[in-house]
Amino acid sequence: MATGIRTYRPLITGTTHMVSTGHYLATAAGYRILEQGGNATDAGVAAGIVINVVLPQYTSFGGVAPIIIHDAQKQDTVEISGLGRWPAAASIDYFNQNCGGEIPVGVLRTVTPAAADGWLTALKLYGTMTFEQVVTPALELAEGGFPIPDTLHRALIGAGGGLEHYDGDNQKWQSTRDVFFPGGKVLETGALLVQKELAGTFRRLIQVERDNLSGGRDKALRAARDFFYHGEIAEEMVRFVQDQGGLLTMEDLAAFHVGVDKPAAGSYKGIDVYTCGPWCQGPVSIEALQILEGCDLQAMGHNSVDYIHTVLEALKLSFADRHHFYGDPDF
Structure with missing residues (x-):
């Protein structure tokens, strides 16, 4: 299967079922x-x-x-x-x-x-x-x-100062520190969490x-x-x-x-797109895609300067609308 996209990850395909997640x-x-x-x-x-x-x-x-x-x-x-x-x-x-x-x-x-x-x-x-x-x-x-990845290690370093919060003589969030900072030290990359x-x-x-x-x-x-x-x-x-x-x-x-x-719904070049509602910012994706529908991203080249700039500007416009118009429909 030709994708035309350069990647350093293995190309994964399936014939009966497949799963994609963030980990x-x-x-x-x-x-x-x-x-x-x-x-x-x-x-x-x-x-x-x-x-x-x-x-x-x-x-x-x-x-x-x-x-x-x-x-x-x-x-x-x-x-x-x-x-x-x-x-x-x-x-x-x-x-x-x-x-x-x-x-x-x-x-x-x-x-x-x-x-x-x-x-x-x-x-x-x-x-x-x-x-x-x-x-x-x-x-x-x-x-x-499981062995923690570098992303989690760096997140713990970034959060460490915020966890050092005292209220009088009592340190707050001690239970969190016990899990992620055993012995008072941040878990290193590859350490077992x-x-x-x-x-x-x-x-x-x-x-x-x-x-x-x-x-x-x-x-x-x-x-x-x-x-x-x-x-x-x-x-x-x-x-x-x-x-x-x-x-x-x-x-x-x-x-x-x-x-x-029912989810929020839209379309992009004839493809139906569904996201969760405005309570989770989902429609931002639909709006950005509909802005981009009038742009020839393929002609720009995947991840070229023009491609990235165009996508970012579409997202900026969509997020601006989120700030001004989105809310929880139940309230």
Whole structure:
């Protein structure tokens, strides 16, 4: 297959299935699930949870997970809005009165964790496997560890100063430092990163699912979700956040559910393009592509000066519109 693009990476092709992610271990996890008979959603959830483990500088199981799923049989595309909500107490008035109109670094920026609900919702509605099956690759990497890449090492160096934050005699975020700065030293490139507490969370969710499988797969997945948002894990999250001065409550967690909606849609040179909605900046991609539709990028040459300049200008215009016009449609 000729691409005309010069690359130093191996050309990967497939005849039955393939997986592409932001980390090779996540790609391996998704492919492993497909080889075990899972469908694309099963593989996507498995790969996504591995991303939560191996790219902690970008995402986490307690973070966000915007998801798009295309059902080829039904010819239907949906988005799962895996994005958290602010605690009810986190009002503009609160930050104006208590923080000088700023939102301080730390737990006051905490929103409801959305990734867990996003993954479990995708699995329940569009997958075929159990949570235990799809989370096992991530569990193995959290429990057994993985060699950290240079990108994570450099991110830890950049974040290190911000973690050295004291409130009186108490150093904040000690639990974070214990994981990523064992013994007070940053993990070096190639060092093994073990996240035993995260592995413990996975194991507890697996056990809840096992305990409820006699009632069927859907009931078991719902029980795992409830344990995270209503049960012991929820109580532990709220206790930790509030002990650190945050606003998250059990009521915030109980009220939270991801949405399942139609995605934003557009086209580029006759190709349909779908992204998650403005709550995650997705339409920026569609707008940039539609700006570029009138440009002959191929004639400019891939990654030429003109090519890069044109793409960047299209993105700048799109991001400017994001700043001025985007908002969460639920508010």
